[in-house]
Amino acid sequence: MTRNNLPRRQFSASASRSEAITSNPKLGKLWRREYFSANGSLEFSKAQWKSPVLAHEVSTPKGAAVWENAATETTPPPIPQSQPLPAAPNDASEPPHRRRKRLKAEANGEAPLPLDASSRLSTLSSTMPAASLRRLLTTCLSLSKPRLSFLIVLTAATAYSIYPVPALLLPTTTASPSLSALTLVFLTSGTALCCASANALNMLLEPKYDAQMSRTRNRPLVRGLIGKKGALVFASVAGVLGVGSLWFGVNPTVAFLGGLNIVLYAGVYTPMKRISVLNTWVGALVGGIPPLMGWAAAAGQSATGSGEWQELLFSEGSIGGWLLAGLLFAWQFPHFNSLSWPIREEYKNAGYRMLVWTNGRMNGRVALRYAILCFPICVGLWWFQITDQGFLVTSSAINAWMVREAWRFWRKEGHKGSARGLFWASVWHLPVVMVLAMLHKKGLWEGVWKRVNGESEEDMWMEEEVIQVPEAKGRPLHVVRALTPAGS
Structure with missing residues (x-):
């Protein structure tokens, strides 16, 4: 056949x-x-x-x-053909x-990272009726970059909560053993509104370039979900409400820092991205200001002088705020340097001057250098009696994880999944360290232990001290008994 x-x-x-x-x-x-x-x-x-x-x-x-x-x-x-x-x-x-x-x-682990919350919210907003209130609110939330704003608000709230409670605010003097909860509400809401204003202005200034990048091409202004006038109105209203809330609900120093952050982020950092690689350092400076805002908000309630910015930011008790600001400044380099690595060619084609493509080897060194810097900063929080000894152990573990990933990122130059590993390590690092700082606040667990043992509130906070006053101008030696904070 x-x-x-x-x-x-x-x-x-x-x-x-x-x-x-x-x-x-x-x-x-x-x-x-x-x-x-x-x-x-x-x-x-x-x-x-x-x-x-x-x-x-x-x-x-x-x-x-x-x-x-x-x-x-x-x-x-x-999108026009000029923006492929x-x-x-x-x-x-x-x-x-x-x-x-x-x-x-x-x-090889070099795929672009998942889209941010703004892109996801833009997709959700596009499925809603065009004239509905839900679509407008979802679009405005997308303009505010909610995940980034949440992290910034968390750093401000952490600084406020771990501020050492002075004797002036102890329960024997006031009705509450802590700082004002109402001030915390104004601080967090005002900071969130300032962040929303700065992020909306950032999107407003560069939709043309956002359209050229995979991470940002789904933002609301690029998709036409809101016009430039609408975005400007939202940014203006959020900025005015945010700074106003900080001014009337906290203090003028914190309000000034909130307004300064809007100016630096939208007016300096955003245009500088197309000029010099130093834009990353400017952006890190912007990220370090919110912890100072939280610290100054707490310090304003116990100010013994005029309460001016010099006393709130540059007194002996302000070291904790500056340490937290330094931690945020250092954290942003391993975070952004790893985030930008998978899309380095997109940054280059869009005209953004980023270290990830101008000097890739240095990009890894900078990420590793600032990841290591987190160690001495956390030690400083313990050294200056902001946190207890337990914070040394717990923070060192999370810092070691990020340093390990930063070292892999530097050695492998971002390849073989090292960029993705450092990115996720940095994403978890910041909220975990902030929560650990609050859990290890100096004196927190001592107070809990004394309550469990049944000691009275006054005994927990105050103890009797005998003071001998020497003879002076014919007066005999006498003894004065006074109540002072326990452990002082």
Whole structure:
């Protein structure tokens, strides 16, 4: 039996595909692209072949119309050709060679990091009715960068909570053994509004460049979910309310620092990104100001002098605020240097002067250097009696984790997943250290222990001290008994 006489197998699926391709040439081209792209990389083709395809069904435009409607609802509006967007993963238009490159990068841990909260909120906002209040509120929340704002508010609240309670505010003097909770409310709400204003102004100044980067091209101004006038109104209202809340609810020094942060972030850091790599240091300076705000808010309640900025920021008791500010300043380098590494080429193409592409080796050294600096800063918090000895152990563990990842990031120059490892270490590092500082506040657990043992509140805070006053101008030696804070 010759080869030509062999019976041919009949496949019903192949026949139906052939009929479908004959009636729709575009579908045939798509199928061939799928075949040479490792059979299954294209989401559109997957959707087409999930159910049996009949010839008369393929010829109708119904399926295509449904796909087009779904795409317009979940993707940003088209951007001019002068601002090309990188091909999204699993996109039907992704060429095979780019797909192979992307999969190789993902295998090496070099894939771009997940989108930020602003991008996710923009997608959610686009699914809501255009004139609804929910869409407006969701868009405004997206402008404020909620995750970043939350971390900033956490640092301010931490500084406020671990401020050493002076004898003036002890329960024998006042009705409350701690600082004012109402002041804390004004501090956190005012700081959050100032952050929202600064972040909205940042987006307002660079939508053209945000459209060129994968992490930012889904932001509300790029997608057209809100106009520039609307974003400016939101930023202005948030800024005025934020600074006003800090002025009337906290003190003028904290209000000045909140307004200064808006100016530095939107007016200095944002334009400087296209001028010099020093923009990262300016951004780190902006991040170090919120802990000073929290510290100055607490110090203002126990000021013995005029309560001016010199006393709140540069007195002997202000060292804790500056240590926390230094911790935030140092933390931002391992965080941002690892965050920017997977998208270094996008920064370069968009014209941002970032150390990650101008000097990649130095980018890793800087991240490692400032990660190591977190150790002495945490030791300083214990040395100056801000936290107890337990903070040395717990903070050293989380600092060691970030230093280890920073060392891998420097040695491997960001490859083999080292950038992703340092990024996630830095994401967890900041909130964990802030919470540990609050849990290890000096004197916190001593007070809990005394309460468990049944000691009275007055005995916990005060003890009797005998003071001998020497003879002076004919007066005999006498003894004075006074109550002073316990352990002083």
